[in-house]
Amino acid sequence: xxxxxxxxxxxxxxxxxxxxxxxxxxxxxxxxxxxxxxxxxxxxxxxxxxxxxxxxxxxxxxxxxxxxxxxxxxxxxxxxxxxxxxxxxxxxxxxxxxxxxxxxxxxxxxxxxxxxxxxxxxxxxxxxxxxxxxxxxxxxxxxxxxxxxxxxxxxxxxxxxxxxxxxxxxxxxxxxxxxxxxxxxxxxxxxxxxxxxxxxxxxxxxxxxxxxxxxxxxxxxxxxxxxxxxxxxxxxxxxxxxxxxxxxxxxxxxxxxxxxxxxxxxxxxxxxxxxxxxxxxxxxxxxxxxxxxxxxxxxxxxxxxxxxxxxxxxxxxxxxxxxxxxxxxxxxxxxxxxxxxxxxxxxxxxxxxxxxxxxxxxxxxxxxxxxxxxxxxxxxxxxxxxxxxxxxxxxxxxxxxxxxxxxxxxxxxxxxxxxxxxxxxxxxxxxxxxxxxxxxxxxxxxxxxxxxxxxxxxxxxxxxxxxxx
Amino acid sequence: xxxxxxxxxxxxxxxxxxxxxxxxxxxxxxxxxxxxxxxxxxxxxxxxxxxxxxxxxxxxxxxxxxxxxxxxxxxxxxxxxxxxxxxxxxxxxxxxxxxxxxxxxxxxxxxxxxxxxxxxxxxxxxxxxxxxxxxxxxxxxxxxxxxxxxxxxxxxxxxxxxxxxxxxxxxxxxxxxxxxxxxxxxxxxxxxxxxxxxxxxxxxxxxxxxxxxxxxxxxxxxxxxxxxxxxxxxxxxxxxxxxxxxxxxxxxxxxxxxxxxxxxxxxxxxxxxxxxxxxxxxxxxxxxxxxxxxxxxxxxxxxxxxxxxxxxx
Numbered sequence: 133x134x135x136x137x138x139x140x141x142x143x144x145x146x147x148x149x150x151x152x153x154x155x156x157x158x159x160x161x162x163x164x165x166x167x168x169x170x171x172x173x174x175x176x177x178x179x180x181x182x183x184x185x186x187x188x189x190x191x192x193x194x195x196x197x198x199x200x201x202x203x204x205x206x207x208x209x210x211x212x213x214x215x216x217x218x219x220x221x222x223x224x225x226x227x228x229x230x231x232x233x234x235x236x237x238x239x240x241x242x243x244x245x246x247x248x249x250x251x252x253x254x255x256x257x258x259x260x261x262x263x264x265x266x267x268x269x270x271x272x273x274x275x276x277x278x279x280x281x282x283x284x285x286x287x288x289x290x291x292x293x294x295x296x297x298x299x300x301x302x303x304x305x306x307x308x309x310x311x312x313x314x315x316x317x318x319x320x321x322x323x324x325x326x327x328x329x330x331x332x333x334x335x336x337x338x339x340x341x342x343x344x345x346x347x348x349x350x351x352x353x354x355x356x357x358x359x360x361x362x363x364x365x366x367x368x369x370x371x372x373x374x375x376x377x378x379x380x381x382x383x384x385x386x387x388x389x390x391x392x393x394x395x396x397x398x399x400x401x402x403x404x405x406x407x408x409x410x411x412x413x414x415x416x417x418x419x420x421x422x423x424x425x426x427x428x429x430x431x432x433x434x435x436x437x438x439x440x441x442x443x444x445x446x447x448x449x450x451x452x453x454x455x456x457x458x459x460x461x462x463x464x465x466x467x468x469x470x471x472x473x474x475x476x477x478x479x480x481x482x483x484x485x486x487x488x489x490x491x492x493x494x495x496x497x498x499x500x501x502x503x504x505x506x507x508x509x510x511x512x513x514x515x516x517x518x519x520x521x522x523x524x525x526x527x528x529x530x531x532x533x534x535x536x537x538x539x540x541x542x543x544x545x546x547x548x549x550x551x552x553x554x555x556x557x558x559x560x561x562x563x564x565x566x567x568x569x570x571x572x573x574x575x576x577x578x579x580x581x582x583x584x585x586x587x588x589x590x591x592x593x594x595x596x597x598x599x600x601x
Numbered sequence: 602x603x604x605x606x607x608x609x610x611x612x613x614x615x616x617x618x619x620x621x622x623x624x625x626x627x628x629x630x631x632x633x634x635x636x637x638x639x640x641x642x643x644x645x646x647x648x649x650x651x652x653x654x655x656x657x658x659x660x661x662x663x664x665x666x667x668x669x670x671x672x673x674x675x676x677x678x679x680x681x682x683x684x685x686x687x688x689x690x691x692x693x694x695x696x697x698x699x700x701x702x703x704x705x706x707x708x709x710x711x712x713x714x715x716x717x718x719x720x721x722x723x724x725x726x727x728x729x730x731x732x733x734x735x736x737x738x739x740x741x742x743x744x745x746x747x748x749x750x751x752x753x754x755x756x757x758x759x760x761x762x763x764x765x766x767x768x769x770x771x772x773x774x775x776x777x778x779x780x781x782x783x784x785x786x787x788x789x790x791x792x793x794x795x796x797x798x799x800x801x802x803x804x805x806x807x808x809x810x811x812x813x814x815x816x817x818x819x820x821x822x823x824x825x826x827x828x829x830x831x832x833x834x835x836x837x838x839x840x841x842x843x844x845x846x847x848x849x850x851x852x853x854x855x856x857x858x859x860x861x862x863x864x865x866x867x868x869x870x871x872x873x874x875x876x877x878x879x880x881x882x883x884x885x886x887x888x889x890x891x892x893x894x895x896x897x898x899x900x901x902x903x904x905x906x907x908x909x910x911x912x913x914x
Contacts, residue, residue: 176716177709177712177713177716178705178708178709178712179697179700179708179709179712353698354694354697354698359697363697363700363701366701367700367701372602372604372607372701373701374604375606377606378604378605378606388604389604389605389606389912390602390603390604390605390912391603391604391605391608391757391761391859391911391912392602392859392861393912395602
């Protein structure tokens with residue numbers, strides 16, 4: 133398999149990287165290595181860590197940071213942004229349709245079982261229209277590249293996408309380490325994301341809000357893997373970071389316990405999964421949510437972002453229908469391509485997948501974070517056989533995709549630059565309008581040849597530049 | 602506006618930092634006494650454990666007192682919730698919980714302190730490394746305090762944190778005095794005995810006051826002066842009066858900000874008034890031990906009232 137390298141093609145530097153390359157060739161390798169370890173110190177001191185599930189005593193780990201930026205030209209970005217905007221508009225229209233009239237099902241464009249038998253579908257949301265008509269307010273669209281003009285959407289994270297704090301901290305760190313670089317090269321800023329997020333959330337305040345909206349971030353607490361991000365965003369937005377134990381229902385509103393009594397919240401940016409949101413409606417054993425919040429929500433007393441039930445739009449089985457979904461709601465062909473996907477629930481596809489396991493990537497329909505997936509080409513025969521048994525037992529739980537020739541971008545190693553595979557997660561805000569900061573989180577597989585970029589599987593991150601051209 | 606849980610986190614973060622620093626000072630004192638005193642080493646460490654409020658927990662875990670295990674217990678035992686390491690662990694998880702209420706500098710100093718102390722206390726500390734580790738603990742807490750005083754907005758967040766600091770400090774000072782109350786009684790203490798001098802010196806040293814004492818009083822240690830210094834002197838930063846003054850001030854700011862007076866305000870005011878209207882001689886007449894026990898329980902009550910008034914839970 134040959135891979136598209138974003139920096140170098142046949143000994144020449146692709147033009148978005150030319151200014152950087154010129155700067156880079158003037159640097160002393162030792163200085164760069166020292167900057168690398170400076171960066172690590174900064175991350176450690178700041179506590180920019182994530183918790184790895186299943187490790188002893190909830191160890192906090194750093195996500196490795198690579199100092200070589202991932203660079204996109206303004207033109208490349210504009211096309212991506214258009215495609216993403218089209219997609220998130222379609223996702224919201226789809227959610228509104230699914231929880232109300234279900235036209236797309238009636239039109240026979242997607243099978244009814246895919247909705248009715250889907251764990252991510254919440255019957256509790258039927259007939260509910262969230263404030264502003266927005267269901268998924270914050271989306272992280274995972275994009276991979278395989279060639280000069282070949283971008284694919286790998287996943288639409290429409291539930292509670294994370295990683296935006298790394299996008300911001302990576303930029304901050306780069307600006308501290310190499311201020312001169314930002315004077316030489318014009319990079320579009322991402323720093324205003326928290327303000328945009330706050331404005332976006334305030335715009336969808338519920339009918340019960342009479343005055344400037346009170347926004348809060350709901351976190352499961354300090355042991356959650358993304359706690360750093362929750363605190364970071366609350367801090368940057370200037371709003372409270374609340375836990376379930378701070379909240380209760382008072383006078384038909386969700387209220388937080390302050391030192392001067394209970395104060396109502398208008399917009400809750402929740403980083404708690406649907407299941408844990410309301411013990412009265414969903415998992416009764418949940419202590420992470422608020423008993424009764426769903427009743428308040430349905431009565432227009434609070435905006436929950438993202439709305440409960442948005443998982444129906446980003447599950448991997450629905451994903452395979454995204455080209456149809458985009459066309460159905462926007463009347464146009466999707467600008468960004470989907471990765472070809474076999475739905476193992478279909479007998480023909482299952483047979484194909486079982487036969488070609490060694491060349492495919494198989495994922496759980498509801499999985500995330502790189503857990504529970506099989507990368508065929510990298511797996512041993514034994515691993516493939518074990519996975520085939522799981523596949524046959526619950527085919528509907530899986531989809532398969534070809535192993536993509538992910539583009540590479542260089543990282544700095546002890547021996548200089550070396551190409552590693554990358555993906556890209558831009559962050560999208562939806563309310564009265566769609567807002568996308570130019571850039572996103574570039575995740576990079578640090579192991580030579582590895583195609584898995586997830587931080588839980590040893591991936592790192594890079595600052596992502598969109599050039600102001 | 603501040604979450605009750607955040608006020609609680611700020612309060613306890615600062616209580617634990619204060620506690621860690623006091624434990625380090627107590628160990629320092631123990632070390633000093635052990636080096637200079639002819640008396641039984643085990644006895645002096647027993648009394649240090651008592652001052653730290655850790656004697657019972659220690660005995661349940663280790664039985665007889667020996668210097669190495671006493672030091673280990675106070676500095677790094679995970680089974681001792683008030684060991685320096687556990688104090689920093691708790692302070693840091695509280696800080697992490699309330700990091701949106703801290704300046705970046707306070708958080709980074711706290712986080713760095715936690716990382717450095719975890720490394721320094723990863724293994725039992727050798728005797729020759731002990732002074733270095735103890736000064737590291739004091740330095741790290743001084744850095745946190747410096748960042749805090751230098752960068753925090755003087756609002757309710759500041760007040761709740763300060764309340765934690767001074768309630769913990771008052772408790773610690775009262776306990777240190779109480780453990781040694783018998784050496785300060787007139788019957789057992791006559792000026793000039795070298796043993797007593799050492800005991801008194803160790804009391805002053807454990808609150809970093811052996812030098813400043815001489816700036817205020819005679820070169821000779823006198824029980825009434827020591828009591829005056831550690832209980833009543835409003836300028837001595839670890840005295841009960843100094844703590845009470847700060848508590849009253851911080852509560853007054855809260856009263857003004859919230860335009861509400863609570864039970865804790867009355868308790869604090871009467872605590873301070875009591876300290877202002879008494880003398881060292883009164884305290885000795887009344888019984889130093891009884892006086893200190895009252896102070897400790899009054900201080901506890903105040904802490905609970907603050908937690909209740911400001912909805913910590």
